[in-house]
Amino acid sequence: MTTASAPGYAFPPHPAFLGGQHGWLSAAYDPVTLPRLAATGVTRGWRCLEVGTGGGSVARWLAERVAPGGEVLATDLTPPTSPAPPGVVYLTHDIVNDPLPDGEFDLIVARLVLQHLPEREAVLARLARALAPGGWLQVDEFDVSYEPPLLAPDAAAERLYRKFLAAKAAALRAAGAHPEWGREVARAMRAAGLVEIDPRPHVELRTPESASLGLQLHHTHHLRERLLAAGMTEAELERVRALMTDPTFRACSSVLYSVQGRRAG
Template sequence: MTRQNCADASGYVFDNDGDHSADQHRYLAELLDPLTFGRLAQTGVTAGWSCLEVGAGGGSVALWLAGQVAPAGRVLATDIKPGLIPSRPGLTVARHDVVHDPLPAGEFDLVHARLVLSHLPGRRRVLERLRTALRPGGWLQIDEIDVTRWMAPPGSPSTSVYGVYTAAMARVLGAAGADPTWGGAAAGDIAEAGFTDVDPVCWTETWEHGSAGIGLLVSNSHHLEDRLLEAGMTVGQLHEVREVMTDPGFTAPSFAIHSILARRPAEG
């Protein structure tokens, strides 16, 4: 079900084999799972459903889905590097590149992808492939970020170095072919890909000391250190921004999370 070189071909900057990969997925789960699970519940996902989790990462969403569809349902959790996805009854894990590798047609009641399509070339074509993989009337949920307004509060003493960091992060993602602003355009692209009943919501919060959002940013500063240096940051700036982000008084707006529900049109 996989191409041997799919991990190298993807250009994805967050390597699941990295020293900070487990921390990244833990923080993402703590930060985003409540929103993701709440939206997925709106589909009515229940016992007996067949679900596809694309780019399952650490597997928290796949495990939740497997619990919802048990005992008769099944979940297929895919990733280009699926080694962090745990196993349980009803959950199948597969190495798979959604850009190139085939998917069965008309097989799934629900397809979900979180922070995946913004990293992929030809994401509109991928949306069409996901539509084909759904049964008529099946559900799609896409959760993505938009960093357009992602910055420290105006007038904050940390604005300078934190702004340098977030701008460098956006450059790192862009250099790898990702679009970290795609969340704001995702609903339109999903509609253009032939889905109906498109229902987007947008979520933001303020990140404070000890929050999953701040933990994620600190982890990413280590995970992507070499790439951030290539993008123009200095070692001194990286040390400084880590001190800023772990200061008990530091707060910053989150990036925007866009969660879009949609359906494959019912035939006939």
């Protein structure tokens, strides 16, 4: 998802990579995000905001549930160029600097967005203020501090995968991101005055068939320049790509925290 004012944002909106990025994100994490949103009771007539809509899969799902009478405002620095589906309004919007109305939305969702913003805590506070009384905020974010390989062909392959993970985390930090911020979201929601805060960690097994590992493989291309700057070589990138497609390879995912909080009403 693309919404960041920092000029060094790690995932530039390059057309050669954006489609794959959005597709893998949707395949890997809609199964976590959507049931959590459903648990808020989102229903017809609700007014919703998605920050960093990316490919728009979450906005489309929400629109089906708030119709008739509801609306989904789906914002991004580079929103989808295709026509918006019924009930969805796409808006080019910088969540750090552009206006956001207070007390407006019954439900706000931001998935894998705020960790990329140096102003993440201030943005979360803005989102909390944008909730209507009783409205829900859902923030889904990673903590990549633990995502080890579990089964690799040999010790050298295991070291290579760990080097890739470390280089990716370093690349994100160099761009102003906080790749472990998922563990801090619940605290930030409490500081913003939200109540009924409910953090849910999600961990899965990464295999060559999983969308989660497919996203990692995609990042070896999308983040190529940053990974090279972080110390990987072209030969190492080729080897780690081969490792991720080895049918015997297994790894633990990072933790995805899906955190909900509510504005007192």
